[in-house]
Amino acid sequence: xxxxxxxxxxxxxGDVRASYARxxxxxxxxxxxxxxxxxxxxxxxxVARIVDARTSAKLKVRFAPAVLSFLPxxxxxxxxxxxxDDYSWAVVGSPDRAYLWILARSATMETARLDAARAAARANxxxxxxxxMTQHTATRREDR
Numbered sequence: 517x518x519x520x521x522x523x524x525x526x527x528x529x530g531d532v533r534a535s536y537a538r539x540x541x542x543x544x545x546x547x548x549x550x551x552x553x554x555x556x557x558x559x560x561x562x563v564a565r566i567v568d569a570r571t572s573a574k575l576k577v578r579f580a581p582a583v584l585s586f587l588p589x590x591x592x593x594x595x596x597x598x599x600x601d602d603y604s605w606a607v608v609g610s611p612d613r614a615y616l617w618i619l620a621r622s623a624t625m626e627t628a629r630l631d632a633a634r635a636a637a638r639a640n641x642x643x644x645x646x647x648x649m650t651q652h653t654a655t656r657r658e659d660r
Contacts, residue, residue: 517605517625517633518647520616524560524579527552530651534619542566546577551653564594573597598636605629607636616642623652 519525519532528550535547544564552558560579568574573596580590592615598607605620618625618633625633634644 517618517620517623517630518649519618520614520642520646521648522615525550527558529553531557531653532650534617536564539563544575546579565591573599597640598633600629600632605633607633607640609637609640609642613642616647618647623650 525532529552531549531551533549535549537545539545542565544566546562546564548560548562550558562577562579563582564575564577566572566574567576575594575596576591577594578585578591580587584590593610593612594608594615595611596606597609598605600606603621605618605625607616607618609616616637618630618637620629634647637644637647
């Protein structure tokens with residue numbers, strides 16, 4: 517739905533999508549997709565591990581090759597800092613406030629829900645004025 521601009525999504529012009537799937541080993545496969553400046557799709561594949569087993573709200577995510585897994589700097593902090601009661605949206609950010617995303621199960625959000633997600637981000641110290649709304653085309657990836 518929205519994100520604070522970051523270097524690794526610089527080539528994304530829209531149709532941003534994040535997919536998560538639990539693996540048998542307890543980790544989570546992460547696939548981030550967006551429409552690039554050339555009109556084609558860009559995919560980034562990663563893996564996440566839960567670091568707070570009590571809430572499952574704090575993840576370490578790696579998009580670097582597995583051979584580099586031993587390096588702490590390849591693991592980014594992704595914390596769920598806001599979540600709708602019905603799980604229709606989530607706010608994910610980093611503790612250093614450098615990264616922020618508002619994610620939803622659909623390409624659009626009702627204004628009241630978006631306002632609630634923004635409020636969750638603000639309550640956690642994020643500057644929501646920096647958020648960039650994601651542009652989605654009429655053709656969705658699962659339709660192709």
